Amino acid sequence: xxxxxxxxxxxxxxxxxxxxxxxxxxxxxxxxxxxxxxxxxxxxxxxxxxxxxxxxxxxxxxxxxxxxxxxxxxxxxxxxxxxxxxxxxxxxxxxxxxxxxxxxxxxxxxxxxxxxxxxxxxxxxxxxxxxxxxxxxxxxxxxxxxxxxxxxxxxxxxxxxxxxxxxxxxxxxxxxxxxxxxxxxxxxxxxxxxxxxxxxxxxxxxxxxxxxxxxxxxxxxxxxxxxxxxxxxxxxxxxxxxxxxxxxxxxxxxxxxxxxxxxxxxxxxxxxxxxxxxxxxxxxxxxxxxxxxxxxxxxxxxxxxxxxxxxx
Numbered sequence: 001x002x003x004x005x006x007x008x009x010x011x012x013x014x015x016x017x018x019x020x021x022x023x024x025x026x027x028x029x030x031x032x033x034x035x036x037x038x039x040x041x042x043x044x045x046x047x048x049x050x051x052x053x054x055x056x057x058x059x060x061x062x063x064x065x066x067x068x069x070x071x072x073x074x075x076x077x078x079x080x081x082x083x084x085x086x087x088x089x090x091x092x093x094x095x096x097x098x099x100x101x102x103x104x105x106x107x108x109x110x111x112x113x114x115x116x117x118x119x120x121x122x123x124x125x126x127x128x129x130x131x132x133x134x135x136x137x138x139x140x141x142x143x144x145x146x147x148x149x150x151x152x153x154x155x156x157x158x159x160x161x162x163x164x165x166x167x168x169x170x171x172x173x174x175x176x177x178x179x180x181x182x183x184x185x186x187x188x189x190x191x192x193x194x195x196x197x198x199x200x201x202x203x204x205x206x207x208x209x210x211x212x213x214x215x216x217x218x219x220x221x222x223x224x225x226x227x228x229x230x231x232x233x234x235x236x237x238x239x240x241x242x243x244x245x246x247x248x249x250x251x252x253x254x255x256x257x258x259x260x261x262x263x264x265x266x267x268x269x270x271x272x273x274x275x276x277x278x279x280x281x282x283x284x285x286x287x288x289x290x291x292x293x294x295x296x297x298x299x300x301x302x303x304x305x306x307x308x309x310x311x312x
Contacts, residue, residue, distance in 0.1 A: 095279075
């Protein structure tokens with residue numbers, strides 16, 4: 001019997017997109033994240049899955065323009081983020097069009113906006129999002145304390161910010177991601193303004209409190225139901241700071257009390273078992289703060305788990 005989910009029957013090909021971009025964060029180091037993950041053995045890990053690398057792209061050449069904290073209004077480095085996001089969106093869209101799974105390596109959290117823009121522009125398609133992060137990503141231009149777009153990723157993707165996904169796709173019409181199909185996992189550092197927006201809009205969030213109380217399996221089963229309800233696939237967006245800093249020290253904004261090594265792998269294994277993964281971004285690996293590539297190695301192991309790597 002054919003699987004009822006289209007993503008489960010997709011060709012097992014990955015298109016790898018490296019995005020060495022760090023201007024959406026508050027400190028340097030994320031721009032070296034993709035290379036660190038490659039050096040840690042990503043391609044070796046991918047060979048342990050059923051996926052083959054069909055192609056590789058690297059978004060470069062636009063990140064050296066403004067190292068000073070220049071601002072456009074209250075938003076730092078807006079032109080660079082928009083240009084980066086547009087190029088990521090185009091590569092993601094092309095990969096999806098070829099039947100490949102886009103695997104995007106960031107870079108800071110602003111890279112996620114480009115990945116989601118590429119999915120939102122798919123005519124007639126609707127994607128769920130499972131978003132692992134210590135932070136909520138619901139700052140806007142009006143309330144961000146830093147002006148860093150990395151903290152606004154979900155606010156932009158869901159249409160709550162002035163910056164829209166359409167600006168990443170050359171002005172072409174691009175709808176926002178549907179809030180009913182977005183699930184946040186592992187959140188534990190939320191600003192009051194973000195909390196108000198999340199509660200008012202009914203966004204599904206499983207904080208570390210829910211994970212402690214319910215257990216990872218119950219949380220992930222419910223997350224998959226929500227993100228998979230009526231969608232054509234699930235985008236998994238994973239920030240390394242979702243992990244406990246004792247496991248993953250190489251992140252720009254450490255928050256104690258995150259997912260353990262096994263909790264994170266189990267969560268990714270359950271997502272893989274669903275057969276619904278249609279695209280992935282892995283962000284916020286800060287190579288300058290990483291000890292012996294511990295965080296990079298954990299990140300690529302989680303990618304392999306998302307792509308179906310099993311112990312036996």
